[in-house]
Every structure is written in C-alpha cells, then in structure tokens.
Amino acid sequence: MKKIAKNFFAVMMAVLLVFGFIGPVTVFAATTPVLGAAKTYGILGSTFTNTSAGTTINGDVGFTTGPAVTPSGTHSNYGSGAPYAVAGADQGIALSALNGESCDFNLSGATDLSLLPQPLTPGVYCVTGAASIGTSGVTLTGSGTYIFRISGALTTAANASVLLNGGASACDVFWTPTAATTFAANSVFEGTIIGDAGITVGASTVWTGRALAFGGTVTTDTDTITVPTCSAVPATLNVIKQVVNDNGGTATASSFNLRVTALGVDVLGSPAAGASSPGTSYSLSADTYVVSENANASYSQSFSGDCDSSGSITLFDGYNKTCTITNNDIGGGSVIIPPAAATIRVIKKVINDNGGIKKVADFPLFVNGYSVISGVTNAFPVPLTYAITETADSRYVQSFSGDCNVDGRLNLTWGDNKTCTITNDDIGVVAAVVQNPVATAIPVVEIAPAAAIPPATTAIAPAFPSTGFHPEEKSVSWEIALLIVVLILIPTSLVLVLKKRKI
Helix, strand or coil: CHHHHHHHHHHHHHHHHHHHHHHHCCCCCCCCCCCCCHHHEEEEEEEEEEEECCEEEEHHHHHHEEECCCCCCCCCCCEECCCCCHHHHHHHHHHHHHHHHCCCEEEEECEHHHHCCCEECCCCEECCCCCCHHHHCEEEECCCCCCECCCEEEECCCCCCCECCCCHHHEEEEEEEEEEEEEEECCEEEEEEEEECCCCECCEEEEEEEEEEEEEEECCCCCCECCCCCCCCCCEEEEEEEEEECCCCCCHHHCEEEEECCCEEEEECCCECCCCCEEEEECCCCCCEEECCCCCCCCCEEECCCCCCCCCCCCCCEEEEEEEEEEEECCCCCCCCCCCCCCCEEEEECCCCCCCCCHHHHHEEEECCCEEEECCECCCCEEEEEEEEEECCEEEEEEEEECCCCEEEEEEECCCEEEEEEEECCCCCCCCCCCCCCCCCCCCCCCCCCCCCCCCCCCCCCCCCCCCCCCCCCCCHHHHHHHHHHHHHHHHHHHHHHHHHHH
16 A cells, blocks of 8 residues: 555656646737738838849839839839838738737847747747847747837847748748847848838848838848748628618618629629628639629619729738628609610519419529519610520429510610519419320230140141131131032032043
8 A cells, every 4th residue: 555655656746847847838829910912012111222233122112212223033013103002001000910919928128039048939029128139040930920029129140040940931920120120241031020110131131021111211232032922811802782762762782783893703702682781791812803783773872981982992912891882762853864874674573373382582583694683773784685584493484575575685775774574474283184095015924834744645636727717706607618618529529420430
C-alpha cells in the first residue's frame, strides 16, 4: 500500500512540474483587416521621392507628386488616377480596424523588438514608445495575424531583418507607427506599414509588403518592394428594394425584378425579385457592377447607398457594400412618361376545372430568357422581337392571347406598351376506348417430352383420303362417299367379266 501511494505521489509531482514549466496555453486571435483598393499598392503616398535608378516596385504606385526617376517593375496603376483616392480612404479604414484590436503583448517605452525572446508568435504587440529592429533581427513564426502598434517611430539598423517561418505570411503582418519610419541600408523587411508620418527606405532594402502613407511622403533608394500575393477575399453586395406608395400605388418590393451585372452579364443569383431590408446579398469578386431593375412606368426610380446615381459600384477585395433602389409611385398626371418607353406586361392565368392545384407562382415566366413577374410592367430595349415563355407543365394546356401571337412572340417598337397573357388549363383524366379489341394471345406452354412408349400391337384403322375440307366445316358424309365408290366399282367389274367371256 505504501508503494502505491509513493508511486502516485511521484506521478502527481511530475505532472505538476510539466504544467509548471509549460504554463497555460494562450491563443491570440488578431484579425487581418480588409485593405480594399489599397491591397494592390506597393507605394501609396502624397509625395513619392526616388532620385536613383535601380528601384523596383512590383505593385501599384500612387502619388500626387511624382519621383524624379520612375521606378521599374510592374504596376497597373501609377500616379493619382483611380483608384488612388479610394485606396487612400481604404488605408484609413484598415488603420482604424488595426487600432481597434485588443493588445495581447504590452511593451512599455522604447523597445528593440530584436531583443525580445524569439521567435515572436501571432498577436497584437502594443509598444508605448518607439520601436526598433537591431542587426539580430526579428523572426515571426506561425500562421496568424501579427500587428505591431507603435506609439512612436519605427527604425531598423543596417542589415536588420524580419524573417517569416512556420506559416507566417507577409499578407498578415502589419506595422502602425505614429511617427516616421526609417529603414537603414540592406534591410530585409516583411509586412505592411500604415502611417502618414512618412516612410524612408534605405538603399538596397528588400521588402515584401506595402508602404502605405497616404497624405505623407515615401522615399526610396535602389530598393525592391514587392506586394505579396494574398488570397482573394470575396466582396459582399447587398441590394435593397424600397417602395413608396403615397399616390395610390400598390406594388411591393417583390413586384420589381432586380439585376446585378458585370459587363452586361448577370451574376450568380441574378435576376431576382426585389427584397426589402436587409435585401438580397451577393458574394462577388473584385470588379465593377451595375444594379438595375425592370422599370415600372408607374414608379420613379432612384439609387442611394454605395451605388452612384446610375446604379454602378466598384467592389474591391473584402468590401461589404449596400445599394438601395427606391421606387416612388407617380401621382396622377404629375409626371409625363416619355412615349419612347417600350414595355411588356406578362399576365399568367391558371384554370383548375379538372382537379388541378397549380397556382400562378408555379409557372415561372420569362421574356427572352429574363425572369419576369406576372402582372408587372417591365421596360425593354427596342426595336426587337421578344419571346414570352414559361416553365411548362404537361398536365396543363398552354395558350397565348393579347399582343403576342400563338407562339408567344411579339414585336416591340418605340412607345409600345404590350401585354401578353399565358393561360394554362388543367387536363382532365380521359378513359381510353379501344375500337377493335384484339383477343389476348393465349400463352404457349411447353410440355416436357414423355418417356418413349413401346410400339403397340393393336390394329390401326386406315385413314380416309382427305376431302379438302376442314374437320369443322360441313362436308359430304362418309356414307355417301362409300356409295359413290361402290357405284363406280360395279360397272367396271361387269365390263371386265364381259371381255373375258368373249375371249
């Protein structure tokens, strides 16, 4: 018993020692911000200074005052053209998000980050003073977000480096000094610096990241800055439909057919019936989109939110934007609709007089492939021929009436306001009548052959010659046939006897 107690005590001491050395495991969950339009910029500033040849920027370069020597490299956007201003705004939004993260590590006063126990793990490092990186460098290890929030300047010594290991990515490393940033020569750096106090990059620095100093100055000197290749973050577009009926209108949000297109092509989920707040959400890649609707001549239209007045919006990675379309019913005679507006109204009628149960909503309607709603007037380009179709049901007979022909087609020209009605009448169950029934064939049953029977010794009656009649048909009886044979044989026999006597 003493031995068991002793062993138990030893095990418990070992466990306590292990947990004492390891300590509690803390998981930090800093979040990588959305950079939006700033994501593609290697340099973003008010003034960009570069006086030496040899600087390479692989990424967009944004400025209002340009450099004496143009850097080499690949940059789709250069200067102050779009999306320069939007990128500047997105830089500010990203900085606000970074400043809103809670501190995981608090470092008081001026701090040499290279003197901290290495490697550093993901989290938010809050420095209440200037931060520097010495020649021994900093190593970031582990996948996750690294945020260095610095209440002062950021500097590096010559030949200093920031290295990444164990899944750490330059896409997720951010530095936010409140004072100027200065790199000494031959530095190796990783991550995005956001701060408008100015960024000066020493000669021959190799940097994977971004120098975002919108409103400030970025200075380079025979350096190479490369924007990291990061995973695309889908943008979200919320489309909200508002309907105002203050002049007798009765339409609802779903009465309007909404579309989201890119270069005229509908995105996934478009078109769709309108929806009031929070609306319909679309997950989209970075691009320019147009929000539109099949207009109703009885309602005026206006756009608000993040769309422009024509419904156009440009989305960048990670955006979450909202576009609102408001339709207000038009009072009697207060607004004159131009005669050039050409419209088509499709009406669906369903007749259930033979047990059918389908409703109007069970038959999706289309005009040249675009979804429309029964009873809603929609504007279409002219002049053009349109085909009105539906998702048919074989249990209903379809017919067209109104302005379309029997095939559901109509021609639309300037000023036309046409209506096409599709009627579906359920088909009753009709009993089948067979005019000339055919006797059902009797199945043939195969019987296995019987065992061989030895020949019989009984006499076999001679068969009479065939008369040419079917046994079931009426024929001459056998008695009459025998009489005829006898009458023929008797005269023949007499003739033979007489011949013998003469001889």
